[in-house]
Amino acid sequence: MSTAHPAVLHHQFDTLEQQKESATLGMWLFLVQEILFFGGLFMAYMLYRWRDPQAFAAGSHELDITLGLVNTVILIASSLTMAMAVHSAQTDKNKALVRYLVATGILGLAFLVIKYFEYSAKWEHHLVPGPNFHFPELAIDGRAEIFFSLYFAMTGMHALHMVVGLVLLGWLLVPAARGRFNSQYHNPIECFGLYWHFVDIVWIFLFPLLYLIGRHYHGAV
Amino acid sequence: MSSEAMAAERPNYLNATTGLKSWLLTLDHKRIGILYLLGVSAFFVLGGIFAMLIRLELVTPAGDLVQPDAYNRLFTSHGVLMVFFFLIPAIPGVLGNFLIPIMIGTKDLAFPRLNLLSWYLFMAGGTMALGGIIAGGVDTGWTFYTPYSSTYTMTAVIPVGLGVFVNGFSGILTGLNFMVTIHRMRAPGMTWFRLPLFVWSHYATSLIQVLGTPVLAITLVLLVFERAFHIGVFDPTRGGDPVFFQHLFWFYSHPAVYIMILPSMAVISELIAAFARKRIFGYHAVAFASIGIAVLGFLVWGHHMFVSGQSVYAGTAFSLLTMLVAIPSAIKVFNWSFTLYQGSVSFQTPMLYALGFIGLFMIGGLTGVFLGTLGFDVHVHDTYFVVAHFHYVMVGGTIMGYLGGLHYWWPKITGKLYPEFWGKISALLVFVGFNLTFFPQFLLGYMGMPRRYHAYPEEWQVLNVLSSAGASILGLGFVLPVLYFAWSLKKGPLAGRNPWGARGLEWETDSPPPTLNFDEPPVMNHEVYPYADGEPGSTSGMKPASAH
Ligand SMILES: [Cu+2]
Numbered sequence: 130m131s132t133a134h135p136a137v138l139h140h141q142f143d144t145l146e147q148q149k150e151s152a153t154l155g156m157w158l159f160l161v162q163e164i165l166f167f168g169g170l171f172m173a174y175m176l177y178r179w180r181d182p183q184a185f186a187a188g189s190h191e192l193d194i195t196l197g198l199v200n201t202v203i204l205i206a207s208s209l210t211m212a213m214a215v216h217s218a219q220t221d222k223n224k225a226l227v228r229y230l231v232a233t234g235i236l237g238l239a240f241l242v243i244k245y246f247e248y249s250a251k252w253e254h255h256l257v258p259g260p261n262f263h264f265p266e267l268a269i270d271g272r273a274e275i276f277f278s279l280y281f282a283m284t285g286m287h288a289l290h291m292v293v294g295l296v297l298l299g300w301l302l303v304p305a306a307r308g309r310f311n312s313q314y315h316n317p318i319e320c321f322g323l324y325w326h327f328v329d330i331v332w333i334f335l336f337p338l339l340y341l342i343g344r345h346y347h348g349a350v
Numbered sequence: 351m352s353s354e355a356m357a358a359e360r361p362n363y364l365n366a367t368t369g370l371k372s373w374l375l376t377l378d379h380k381r382i383g384i385l386y387l388l389g390v391s392a393f394f395v396l397g398g399i400f401a402m403l404i405r406l407e408l409v410t411p412a413g414d415l416v417q418p419d420a421y422n423r424l425f426t427s428h429g430v431l432m433v434f435f436f437l438i439p440a441i442p443g444v445l446g447n448f449l450i451p452i453m454i455g456t457k458d459l460a461f462p463r464l465n466l467l468s469w470y471l472f473m474a475g476g477t478m479a480l481g482g483i484i485a486g487g488v489d490t491g492w493t494f495y496t497p498y499s500s501t502y503t504m505t506a507v508i509p510v511g512l513g514v515f516v517n518g519f520s521g522i523l524t525g526l527n528f529m530v531t532i533h534r535m536r537a538p539g540m541t542w543f544r545l546p547l548f549v550w551s552h553y554a555t556s557l558i559q560v561l562g563t564p565v566l567a568i569t570l571v572l573l574v575f576e577r578a579f580h581i582g583v584f585d586p587t588r589g590g591d592p593v594f595f596q597h598l599f600w601f602y603s604h605p606a607v608y609i610m611i612l613p614s615m616a617v618i619s620e621l622i623a624a625f626a627r628k629r630i631f632g633y634h635a636v637a638f639a640s641i642g643i644a645v646l647g648f649l650v651w652g653h654h655m656f657v658s659g660q661s662v663y664a665g666t667a668f669s670l671l672t673m674l675v676a677i678p679s680a681i682k683v684f685n686w687s688f689t690l691y692q693g694s695v696s697f698q699t700p701m702l703y704a705l706g707f708i709g710l711f712m713i714g715g716l717t718g719v720f721l722g723t724l725g726f727d728v729h730v731h732d733t734y735f736v737v738a739h740f741h742y743v744m745v746g747g748t749i750m751g752y753l754g755g756l757h758y759w760w761p762k763i764t765g766k767l768y769p770e771f772w773g774k775i776s777a778l779l780v781f782v783g784f785n786l787t788f789f790p791q792f793l794l795g796y797m798g799m800p801r802r803y804h805a806y807p808e809e810w811q812v813l814n815v816l817s818s819a820g821a822s823i824l825g826l827g828f829v830l831p832v833l834y835f836a837w838s839l840k841k842g843p844l845a846g847r848n849p850w851g852a853r854g855l856e857w858e859t860d861s862p863p864p865t866l867n868f869d870e871p872p873v874m875n876h877e878v879y880p881y882a883d884g885e886p887g888s889t890s891g892m893k894p895a896s897a898h
Contacts, residue, residue, distance in 0.1 A: 169568035278581035
């Protein structure tokens with residue numbers, strides 16, 4: 130191998146440009162795969178919502194819209210800090226990069242903590258599907274259960290992606306703190322940014338679908 | 351002799367480093383290909399043992415070898431292991447991994463670490479599934495239909511389902527890796543229309559892996575959630591819809607058939623060109639037919655649900671769309687046939703497998719058109735006609751391509767020649783054995799023998815005995831290559847760079863290739879398959895290294 134091979138260039142690539150393009154394309158393809166993964170859940174949501182809009186409206190009504198809204202704001206803020214982190218890496222501002230990554234991590238953690246409180250409240254109110262499930266309006270007890278099945282499957286899958294994101298973030302903080310990223314080499318930060326924004330966007334869809342739509346529907350139950 | 355000895359001494363990917371660790375932590379796509387070879391072979395043997403037990407039970411009409419419960423476990427284990435851990439990963443994992451970087455003239459896949467991770471996910475998934483099969487078995491059929499799988503069966507659905515889930519990510523990541531590699535790593539001059547058709551077909555396969563497999567993944571997650579945490583998604587007693595499970599499952603599992611057959615078609619294109627000494631007739635049409643199959647494959651899943659309570663209109667649409675898949679498939683078969691016309695055809699082992707593929711694929715494909723026809727499908731639904739059809743397509747198709755490719759590139763992979771005579775015998779045994787096993791099943795199915803039963807009325811015994819006899823011949827055809835490949839590793843003559851006199855970048859480097867594939871980065875300065883008109887075929891068979 131030629132001695133001109135920079136240390137951050139992996140052996141299979143010829144140029145940093147090629148390495149960067151490959152990583153970015155790989156990340157986009159991974160996100161396409163993620164869209165289809167979540168797609169199955171959204172399909173389930175559409176099918177069952179179409180079949181039983183009243184039960185879904187009643188289910189929405191039991192969700193805590195304040196916490197949901199706060200979490201939405203937190204995630205949008207974290208997307209901003211993430212975008213700033215990428216920008217800092219591109220412009221050789223290493224201290225700012227570390228600061229913005231830490232801020233993104235804190236916001237992500239805050240989201241999960243709030244989610245935890247939301248989940249435990251559901252548990253106390255017997256809104257977790259299974260043998261203990263009891264819906265306040267007994268007439269649609271059985272039908273509302275599927276709303277909460279989807280609520281937990283969708284937000285749970287989203288939260289799992291947040292946890293993975295936080296682990297990756299911690300893993301990237303070490304080289305970032307050591308000043309490994311600069312305007313020449315920053316594609317790990319960029320790719321992670323793509324992932325983080327994707328996870329945010331999933332929430333942007335989940336929030337209205339689960340918390341907002343049909344919330345004020347008062348048709349026959 | 352001395353030049354041979356020197357050739358053997360040259361550093362290559364096999365002798366570059368030694369020790370178990372150098373294999374288990376390798377980032378070399380060629381070594382990872384070998385790891386897949388070992389993995390898929392192991393699962394093939396296990397799946398094959400289950401198949402032999404099934405055929406043994408069906409020799410007599412009475413259910414005398416196993417009880418119905420055990421029989422359910424047998425065919426489920428056979429299906430799960432063969433579909434998810436052999437047919438799907440075999441050709442991309444072994445041949446795709448080994449050949450794609452070499453064929454496009456680069457040093458490795460774009461993401462070597464991810465490639466190794468794919469192999470570990472494959473092995474981990476396989477181990478989990480196997481653990482479930484040993485610990486309690488699973489009796490749902492490989493299709494895991496709800497609500498039986500999520501609520502009623504007492505068997506180990508969760509570990510097997512999670513095993514398939516984990517293995518799915520192996521396929522997704524392999525597909526992603528191939529796609530990025532093909533987009534971004536091609537050698538100078540290697541334009542899209544100079545790519546070997548092997549690469550085109552693997553690109554189409556990767557497209558399905560990346561777009562289809564995640565849907566299976568989420569479906570299995572929901573199935574496991576329903577079973578483990580009693581949330582309702584598919585079980586009607588909990589408000590779910592079981593037909594919804596079938597939609598999601600087949601949205602992946604119909605295209606999955608093309609994950610199995612497209613890599614095989616990839617191999618066949620290479621074999622036909624090499625052994626007819628001609629550029630593939632209608633190169634562009636064959637390349638786009640691969641993409642066409644991948645795209646159309648996503649629009650036909652409903653043909654698995656003609657009798658599942660899907661509306662008549664949906665059924666009709668799916669029936670028509672299913673017929674459309676026959677068009678790109680036929681384009682391939684016609685173009686291969688035209689390539690043979692006036693070519694210098696020679697009948698070496700790989701070519702025998704290639705011709706066998708065309709025969710089996712035509713029978714499998716045409717019966718697929720029968721089954722896509724609503725009225726006929728209702729008549730033979732859930733009979734051995736369906737079993738025979740999908741074995742012809744999935745198994746016949748994949749195995750013929752896999753074995754043909756393995757023979758063709760064996761000298762490249764190992765640097766050794768295998769005994770051609772025994773190769774031809776094995777190809778013949780596999781072809782005869784396969785047809786004897788599965789053709790009688792078309793007749794049985796047409797007469798109404800249902801699948802998944804361990805006993806049957808006496809008048810069907812003759813055909814069942816024929817089928818079991820065919821399975822024994824097929825088994826023998828699979829054992830033979832194991833023996834002579836092992837022999838060739840020890841004692842086979844050295845292969846030299848290009849024992850077949852074939853064209854393609856993989857034949858322009860050493861056998862076995864060096865770790866970085868080429869001594870000098872290659873440049874592609876001519877069209878693909880540059881065979882001269884009237885070039886003589888390799889009737890003398892493989893040429894050893896000394897003749898080079
Ligand atoms: Cu199908």
